[in-house]
Amino acid sequence: MDMLTVSHVSKSFGENRVVDDLSFSVAEHTIFGFIGQNGAGKTTTMNMILGLLKAESGEIRVNGEAVRFGRTPTNAYIGYLPDVPEFYGFMTPGEYLDLCGKVTGMTRAQRERKSAELLDLVGLGGAHKRIQGFSRGMKQRLGIAQALLSDPLLLICDEPTSALDPLGRKEILDLLLHVKDRTTVVFSTHILSDVERICDEAAFLHRGRLALGGKLQELKSIRQSGGLELEFYSAAEAERFKALFPASGSLTALKLTLKQQTQEETRNVLRMLAARNIPVRRIERLEPELEDLFMEMVRE
Numbered sequence: 190m191d192m193l194t195v196s197h198v199s200k201s202f203g204e205n206r207v208v209d210d211l212s213f214s215v216a217e218h219t220i221f222g223f224i225g226q227n228g229a230g231k232t233t234t235m236n237m238i239l240g241l242l243k244a245e246s247g248e249i250r251v252n253g254e255a256v257r258f259g260r261t262p263t264n265a266y267i268g269y270l271p272d273v274p275e276f277y278g279f280m281t282p283g284e285y286l287d288l289c290g291k292v293t294g295m296t297r298a299q300r301e302r303k304s305a306e307l308l309d310l311v312g313l314g315g316a317h318k319r320i321q322g323f324s325r326g327m328k329q330r331l332g333i334a335q336a337l338l339s340d341p342l343l344l345i346c347d348e349p350t351s352a353l354d355p356l357g358r359k360e361i362l363d364l365l366l367h368v369k370d371r372t373t374v375v376f377s378t379h380i381l382s383d384v385e386r387i388c389d390e391a392a393f394l395h396r397g398r399l400a401l402g403g404k405l406q407e408l409k410s411i412r413q414s415g416g417l418e419l420e421f422y423s424a425a426e427a428e429r430f431k432a433l434f435p436a437s438g439s440l441t442a443l444k445l446t447l448k449q450q451t452q453e454e455t456r457n458v459l460r461m462l463a464a465r466n467i468p469v470r471r472i473e474r475l476e477p478e479l480e481d482l483f484m485e486m487v488r489e
């Protein structure tokens with residue numbers, strides 16, 4: 190079943206159409222990456238899913254129920270981590286989760302049990318210091334614990350890794366992967382390697398429109414293969430060979446990189462090397478990267 194469906198949703202601020210006929214769906218127990226540059230419309234879309242902003246047209250469903258602008262009942266299914274989470278710095282993480290639990294009407298016993306379980310889950314079980322002394326990564330992890338407090342069917346995180354260093358990012362990604370058993374995860378990012386690392390599906394948003402979407406494997410196979418990198422023994426030989434590929438080759442010192450080679454094109458490269466008797470030190474097939482795909486789309 191689809192946990193989230195966004196169908197033909199549009200939103201403008203004044204003259205500026207920031208989400209334009211956007212449609213995608215997210216299957217249960219998957220991790221869905223919502224990719225886009227600054228200003229692409231990621232946060233605006235998430236705000237519409239949460240009923241915090243009114244969609245001008247189209248429909249959004251969470252767990253099969255239509256989202257209504259305002260206090261939408263569908264938010265009972267959602268745990269949300271905003272892009273800049275705010276905490277009370279004077280509290281410890283346990284006190285903070287306790288407060289959040291109180292606000293949502295959990296009993297003391299439920300609060301104690303959930304808070305201990307979730308702090309362990311996010312690796313803050315032993316953290317008794319005040320939140321104001323937390324690193325950004327610790328704050329994000331606490332934010333995820335808070336978002337999971339009500340056992341949501343859908344966890345929405347707005348750029349959870351953007352402000353973190355590589356280690357902090359890895360911790361958050363591992364955590365999202367870990368919670369996939371208990372919930373469906375949608376997170377936004379502009380870091381493509383994050384998506385490649387943990388997502389089952391992804392949607393690329395460009396200027397409010399869905400530029401590309403689908404299963405990660407399918408997205409990658411859109412390009413038959415990545416490029417080819419050849420390393421030569423001499424600059425003269427490298428130059429000579431590059432002249433055969435004026436459009437697609439880029440040369441730095443002894444290395445020639447050829448873009449997007451189909452199998453037939455690769456065979457052709459090898460034939461040409463042999464025919465011209467140019468020795469190569471190394472030939473390597475480059476894996477297709479989402480990054481390339483994204484850059485191609487954005488250029489269009």
Ligand SMILES: Nc1ncnc2c1ncn2[C@@H]1O[C@H](COP(=O)(O)OP(=O)(O)OP(=O)(O)O)[C@@H](O)[C@H]1O
Binds near residue numbers: 226230231234
């Ligand atoms: N309340 C608002 N009033 C007017 N314009 C807005 C408002 N909120 C967002 N916008 C504009 O809508 C566009 C999309 O913004 P949005 O915050 O959804 O992008 P984003 O993909 O989340 O970007 P970022 O990566 O910077 O968080 C931007 O051009 C932004 O300036």
Ligand SMILES: [Mg+2]
Binds near residue numbers: 232
């Ligand atoms: Mg945003």
